Amino acid sequence: MYNSEAALETGKVRVGLVGTGYAAKHRAEALVADQRTNLVAIAGHQPENTAAFAQQYQTAALTSWEELVQRSDIDLVVISTINRDHGAIARAALTQGKHVIVEYPLSVDVKEAEELIALAKSQNKLLHVEHIExxxxxxxxxxxxxxxxxxxxxxxxxxxxxxxxxxxxxxxxxxxxxxxxxxxxxxxxxxxxxxxxxxxxxxxxxxxxxxxxxxxxxxxxxxxxxxxxxxxxxxxxxxxxxxxxxxxxxxxxxxxxxxxxxxxxxxxxxxxxxxxxxxxRRGLFAKDTTMVLDHLFHGTALYVTAEASLYALxxxxxxxxxxxxxxxxxxxxxxxxxx
Incomplete structure (x- = not known):
């Protein structure tokens, strides 16, 4: 099982969310509705939007994703921001010992995507690439x-x-x-x-x-x-x-x-x-989020692998x-x- 037993024993996964757009909104709604998660912080590009988003979901607003991934009170980083930054954020989060959910694509660069999958395995952390289609x-x-x-x-x-x-x-x-x-x-x-x-x-x-x-x-x-x-x-x-x-x-x-x-x-x-x-097509981000949490807590199989996403990439x-x-x-x- 993944190296996250301390967080799972408390019954809560502490989550940091990167992004304030469409996908991030649906992720936040799914996370606050699930009793197994605590949405700790949100990081976005525009301070005003980030503050309003954080207030809506009663969480902390951060000025950068770099600050978010370094926090010791976060177990899982959800990446719902511009495609260009997916790989850099995922790498930083995995290096800091976090589980990662990322909206497709894992990276805009194939070599980087391969490296991230290898890094997740070496860190014994979940790297889940969303494919709600x-x-x-x-x-x-x-x-x-x-x-x-x-x-x-x-x-x-x-x-x-x-x-x-x-x-x-x-x-x-x-x-x-x-x-x-x-x-x-x-x-x-x-x-x-x-x-x-x-x-x-x-x-x-x-x-x-x-x-x-x-x-x-x-x-x-x-x-x-x-x-x-x-x-x-x-x-x-x-x-x-x-x-x-x-x-x-x-x-x-x-x-x-x-x-x-x-x-x-x-x-x-x-x-x-x-x-x-x-x-x-409604409710798919929530379904994806629930399946990831079931996987983390109970080891149930996910519907897609990072390797399958890599092949499509x-x-x-x-x-x-x-x-x-x-x-x-x-x-x-x-x-x-x-x-």
Whole structure:
């Protein structure tokens, strides 16, 4: 078991939270609602927002994440801030002997992510990378209905989010968000969880710039060839130069197809179409938090491993290389890349 018995014996895990945005809000709500946790402190980028957030959840406001990870009264650090800083915060927290929950991606750099997983093992600490897409209704419906369509040969997954005007925020910043399919790693992780290892990838991308650091639109389209012969196409776009929103997942098999359009799903087979119920996307951060606490207190299995997230990150990194070079990038079984 993890090296945290002293905290667990008291019945409370003392938590420090980094971030004040959407994910941090849902984490804070889940933490204060669970009797096994004590939300000790919050660290954010903007002092006013951090103070208001801390007041709302009745916890201490800190000026930096560096101060938070060094506190001796914190057992678990939850990282819900800009993607660029995930790796640095996780490394500092693990080095200080803390357990870590981090929203995907673990890092925007593959090598750093590998080092963090090794560090967590050497410290005998939990490193959990959140992938709530696996807990949601769409993924559960996909898993339940895939056997009905027979051998699958083509998948298309498209998420397009027009924004008029595009917000000037970190998710539209090259450095803070990262390459689109690294920052939005769940799109790829959903595929690798369902279909296994990737053999080769290619990618085309385009940005419409506001200035050197920020863009008003990004559009990225990638093809993934899986070792089982499946061809998957992933489309990701957001911003001002897009006009029609889309959240669609298509699966085409020899005996039928699955079409999920928004929150509606259907199974299409010869001569008939059957509606598929898709569960809610609400409450997933709370479910993830509860599962992590169950794991820490009782040793119950988690729904995802850091290694599985790392593999998806390696696929994303290969796609990034393909986008920059215009070449098809091949992958080994372990996720290493070559031309």
């Amino acid at each position: 696996l807990l949601g209704g769409l993924h559960q419906a996909l898993q339940q209905n895939l056997p009905q369509v027979g051998e699958i040969f083509y998948v298309r997954y498209s998420t397009i989010n027009p924004q008029h005007p595009a917000p000037r925020k970190w998710t539209y910043n090259h450095d803070l968000f990262g390459f689109p399919l690294i920052g939005a790693l769940s799109r790829l992780h959903r595929l690798t969880d369902l279909f296994g290892k990737v053999f080769a990838v290619n990618c085309h991308q385009r940005y419409w710039e506001i200035e050197s650091d920020y863009y008003q639109t990004c559009f990225c389209i990638s093809q993934l060839c899986f070792e089982n012969g499946l061809l998957a196409q992933v489309v990701y776009g957001k911003g001002e130069t897009l006009w029609q929103p889309e959240r669609k997942f298509e699966v085409h098999g020899e005996n039928g197809g699955l079409i999920f359009d928004g929150d509606k799903g259907m199974l299409i087979q010869s001569g008939k179409t059957t509606p598929i119920e898709v569960g809610t 390696k696929v994303a990194d290969a796609i990034h290389i393909a986008a920059e070079t215009g070449l098809t990038i091949f992958m080994s079984d372990t996720g290493e890349t070559h031309l």
